[in-house]
Amino acid sequence: xxxxxxxxxxxxxxxxxxxxxAMLYRSQKSDESLQAYRRDKSxxxxxxxxxxxxxxxxxxxxxxxDPACGTCKEFYPLVKxxxxxxxxxxxxxxxxxxxxxxxxYVVKILEAAHRQGKFRETLEAVxxxxxxxxxxxxxxxxxxxNYIGGVGLDIRKLRHDMNLxxxxxxxxxxxxxxxxxxxxxxxxxxxxxxxxxSFGYDQLKSLVEEELAAAY
Amino acid sequence: xxxxxxxxxxxxVLVFACxxxxxxxxxxxxxxxxxxxxxxxxxxxxxxxxxxxxxLILPAGLFPLDRNIVRYALPLSLTGALIxxxxxxxxxxxxxxxxxxxxxxxxxxxxxxxWFGFVTIPxxxxxxxxxxxxxxxxxxxxxxx
Numbered sequence: 598x599x600x601x602x603x604x605x606x607x608x609x610x611x612x613x614x615x616x617x618x619a620m621l622y623r624s625q626k627s628d629e630s631l632q633a634y635r636r637d638k639s640x641x642x643x644x645x646x647x648x649x650x651x652x653x654x655x656x657x658x659x660x661x662x663d664p665a666c667g668t669c670k671e672f673y674p675l676v677k678x679x680x681x682x683x684x685x686x687x688x689x690x691x692x693x694x695x696x697x698x699x700x701x702y703v704v705k706i707l708e709a710a711h712r713q714g715k716f717r718e719t720l721e722a723v724x725x726x727x728x729x730x731x732x733x734x735x736x737x738x739x740x741x742x743n744y745i746g747g748v749g750l751d752i753r754k755l756r757h758d759m760n761l762x763x764x765x766x767x768x769x770x771x772x773x774x775x776x777x778x779x780x781x782x783x784x785x786x787x788x789x790x791x792x793x794x795s796f797g798y799d800q801l802k803s804l805v806e807e808e809l810a811a812a813y
Numbered sequence: 814x815x816x817x818x819x820x821x822x823x824x825x826v827l828v829f830a831c832x833x834x835x836x837x838x839x840x841x842x843x844x845x846x847x848x849x850x851x852x853x854x855x856x857x858x859x860x861x862x863x864x865x866x867x868x869l870i871l872p873a874g875l876f877p878l879d880r881n882i883v884r885y886a887l888p889l890s891l892t893g894a895l896i897x898x899x900x901x902x903x904x905x906x907x908x909x910x911x912x913x914x915x916x917x918x919x920x921x922x923x924x925x926x927x928w929f930g931f932v933t934i935p936x937x938x939x940x941x942x943x944x945x946x947x948x949x950x951x952x953x954x955x956x957x958x
Binding site: 600603607608611612614615618619622779782 | 825829832833836837840843844847848849850851852872875876
């Protein structure tokens with residue numbers, strides 16, 4: 598074989614092997630996740646996690662999010678729109694993955710707000726002010742207090758609840774489940790247990806639509 | 814042997830083997846970070862800085878075969894081997910925590926893969942750099958005869 602051909606052939610072979618390996622890895626992870634979901638949903642959906650939409654919906658959307666994550670904030674209205682496009686057919690479960698340093702503090706606020714029935718409003722306020730309290734992915738979580746005043750929370754109770762050991766346990770539970778489910782970045786979605794083939798809103802939309810078509 | 818010659822010159826094959834190892838290591842590291850989602854720690858990045866250029870520099874010495882490529886590539890591969898060695902000592906605990914260079918982000922002592930109970934990412938990196946260095950030195954010796 599000519600030297601030039603050998604180098605070109607090797608380069609092409611390596612690149613093809615890389616792409617094929619990546620596809621194989623993704624489909625294997627997707628199968629694993631789906632099997633885990635069918636065996637036992639509880640790693641995906643813990644009891645009493647914040648949820649939106651019809652409880653009897655046939656499509657479960659599990660979202661791991663971090664309140665300090667910019668992409669999570671961008672996706673929030675998109676997911677909302679997706680759910681509005683298919684009313685009563687999608688149930689969204691929110692899971693915490695406090696990957697940013699300091700966002701566990703905000704997750705505790707969210708969880709304490711959830712106990713007051715004000716999860717959605719608080720999350721929306723936290724996302725709306727994200728640039729102010731978490732500029733350039735460097736959260737200064739104490740600043741969040743300045744932006745959740747209008748939500749109508751019982752702040753004194755909130756400050757008490759967020760320091761409860763149960764709440765800390767929920768933060769750790771989210772991180773542990775994220776690790777088990779191979780969630781390494783936020784937001785991460787599972788549609789009836791299936792992870793996105795690759796990240797993006799279009800991929801999320803088509804996966805949700807596939808599941809809707811199969812379920813309804 | 815010229816640039817369109819047949820792949821039988823042993824020196825050419827040695828440099829080509831170095832390029833293959835560097836390419837496999839580069840794609841492997843990208844697989845770990847981009848496909849499997851492992852965050853590279855600071856020391857991993859330093860090793861990448863030594864490995865990635867080899868993929869582009871070595872072919873320049875293959876067409877036509879130029880023994881001087883060893884002089885350009887060997888400093889990179891030896892530097893990489895040193896960093897990988899440091900990384901391995903850090904993971905093994907021979908170097909104390911206090912001089913650990915990474916304070917924030919992913920700690921370099923975190924073991925992200927462990928195949929067969931002992932094959933870690935810095936071990937793979939160190940082996941690649943050592944084999945590349947050995948082959949380059951061999952090329953230089955052979956061609957200076």
